[in-house]
Amino acid sequence: MQENLPALQARYGQRYPQWLLAVLMIGSMAMVLASTSINVALPAIMQDFAIGRPLAQWLSTGFLAAMTAGLLLAAWAHARLGARRTAQAGLLLFIFASLLALAAQSAWQLIVLRCIQGLCAGIVQPLAMVLIFRVFAAGGRGMALGVYGLGVMIAPTLGPTIGGYLVDHFGWAAVFWMPLPMCVVAALGGQWLLPSERERNTPFLDIWAFVLLCVALFASLGALAEAQRFAWSAARVWLPSVLGLLGFFGFFVRSRRSLKPLLPLSLWRHGGFRNASWVALTLGMGLYGSTYLIPLYLQTVEGYSAGRAGLLLLPTGILMGGASFLGGWLSDRWSAASLLIAGLLVFALSGAGLGWLEPGASFVVLCFWACVGRVGLGLLLPALSTGSLDILSQEELAQGAGAITFVRQLGGAFGVNLLTFFLEWRHAREGGDAPGEALAFQQSFWLMGAVFALTVLAALGVKATKR
Template identity: 80%
Template sequence: MGDDLQTLQQRFGPRYPQWLLAVLMVGSMAMILAATSINVALPAIMADFAIGRPLAQWLSTGFLASMTAGLLLAAWAQARFGARRTAQCGLLLFIISSLLALVAFAAWQLIALRIVQGLCAGIVQPLAMVLIFRVFADGGRGMALGIYGLGVMLAPSLGPAIGGYLVDNFGWAAIFWMPLPMCLLAMLAGQWLLPDQRLRSTPRLDVLAFVLLCVAIFAALGFLAEAQRFAWIAPRVWLTGALAVITVGLFIWRSRRATQPLLPLTLWRHGGFRSASWVALTLGLGLYGSTYLIPLYLQTVEGFSAGRAGMLLLPAGLLMGMASFFGGWLSDRLSAAVLLSAGLLIFALSAAGLAWVGQGASFVLLCFWACVGRIGLGVLLPALSTGSLDILSSEELAQGAGAITFVRQLGGAFGVNLLTFFLEWRHSAEGGDQWAELLAFKQSFWLVAGVFTITVVAAWGVKSTRA
């Protein structure tokens, strides 16, 4: 059976929940640092491997896509192997892939290793929320979630800042060894502190549905990536597109007939949940797309170093954490539709501001507009969680929380991909020179502003249907 939480609490005493919370924070922050710090290293990697943006963006989208798929394996892995074995194996594989990245000599090797890292992150991260809910069942859960959330919010801000400094002084390879100390610490402490209890009746994993979903996601991303480099009639373009359509259809067919579907499609029978999913997709695009687009713009157009580009996002991330706390307080007092609309419009204003400022704008002005956007995201995150789950029945809450997280991550993966597609298209259409580069980035920011503004229509549909 293994050590359960009650046994571990008796062994380590009343301070055990706090020690476990610290381990979970360290492990989650390591995964998030790896996800966000790569963006400041992209120009250096592109120069070193002589690749363009269509291929380099896979370092970000590949991680996000495999992380999205990994989320669906987390609950099954914890039930089948226990939290300790699941976390230890995930962290060990993450460490091995990070070390292999240091000796990679081709771009495709780095991309493959990033996909492995993303899968590990997708499996390991959801364990934290489950264990916090269980270990703090007798009280203090709200404070524990707040402390954990603060760490998770700080990590995306620290990632580009620390990563930028390391890239400037040690090269892009430093991005891959940066999270290793935290991973090793989480592995060492987790060997004693993580529960190892397994369920007698493990839910069956629908392997075929998982394979179909992974093929569908990567085929769709591959279709968009290849369309940036080749004509639409090229076999490598339309074949990947056709594969994506076929596998999506097969996945839906499989899920509708399964007794325990990998992704419960019945959740989307609620009109409010469908509206919340549109907001989640847009949120993912804004959260990960801006983290990708802003550092690239600062280094490519404004001539910032990787360290300076990362530092610009640091205060923005800190404000995002504060706004998230404030947004959580507001979510108990205002409707989700109002808060979601406000957050979307605030972020749209930020994207429009970045599109409006001219080349050579001051560090302070660029930082101001980045901060405005992070405030909008901070308001959006808690409102989306409460608004999407309040629509569902109590029996659907666990499935709904996983599904809305899956949709948000999917929006991040496709958001980065689509922004790269749009950026390359506009760069070519405007002439392909340095001036075209500036215009392409400006138009990309305007596109993001437009998408967030239009999504306000969906936000007004996020209303509770329960009495």
């Protein structure tokens, strides 16, 4: 028997929205935790498998790229299978891939399993935003998004904190089993609380569009990764570049012609949604790029252990969670554009501050500038959700939630890749030694700050019209 939200609400009473919100938050936190906790383990993995940064960054970008592709399957899976079956299948496959990673014998095995994890995360995570918008339709949506953001935004910081301690004591494999308890809790809670209704007349999935997207993403990221080691004229660089461009072109052409596209391009007819997409792209770069760069900088330049690098990020997680909660509360009172501009400028200040520091800065000073950036990110997520989705019709919500999350994850995947490319390029140009590496990290932080400052121009155009 299929159960919809009204039926579940009648069964569990007035507390049902809060219970559902808790399950959605736990599941999303597990996915985000897995995406970011790997960063403090990268030096240990690089040492164990004797690989460099260009290959090691695939453990982060491979996850994000697969998650980006998986996001476009979420709306179809939600309609065809129902929220309950979709979440259960994604969580169980994620758990299986995590257990297999413990037996990996090479870096490429780990990368493949990380891509499987990312695909699962991409399918599962967008369900949360859709269900929050539906179950809190009568009111309190901004506060619910703030509470949800508290979990989603705190996880990228708590991941390195807990993961760093575990890596120091149990090795890099610990970051793969760390999210498993939360996955089990989310799977059990979802069995009772998630709706199981589905639309049996949902059109078949556009497999060709999905294949073209995957080719475009991984070929483009592969070209940037290879360009860190070889000249652009080398076949292993320009060939995947061309393949990636052709893949993106084919994907967009097919999406424009399809009646039920994976990525509904008609959403971008709204000017506010277009501007929100630029902010989402930058947010993804800042969220995942800073979580990638900061632990790496602390361990390679400042000489921190994985545990101490993670410990520095612990206060930032608390502040980011508080800022996200505050952002959700303010989103019911202030315009989305105002909150987005504030968040972007605060993060830009953090990037400038980290770029200004010289090697040997104190723990407190490093922590302070990292905290400033997390406050900015905390303000951005609830405002981005309301600013991008409030202008859409009820029928467009599911597609809009998936699309804006897709853009944010796309920014994360290419942000980490481009920052790694920029870091390796500047390291080589600055002499390739330890002082040159420190300068390269400083310049990478400055670059992030500049990108966030420029995105304020897009945030000015996010003017939601409530329906």
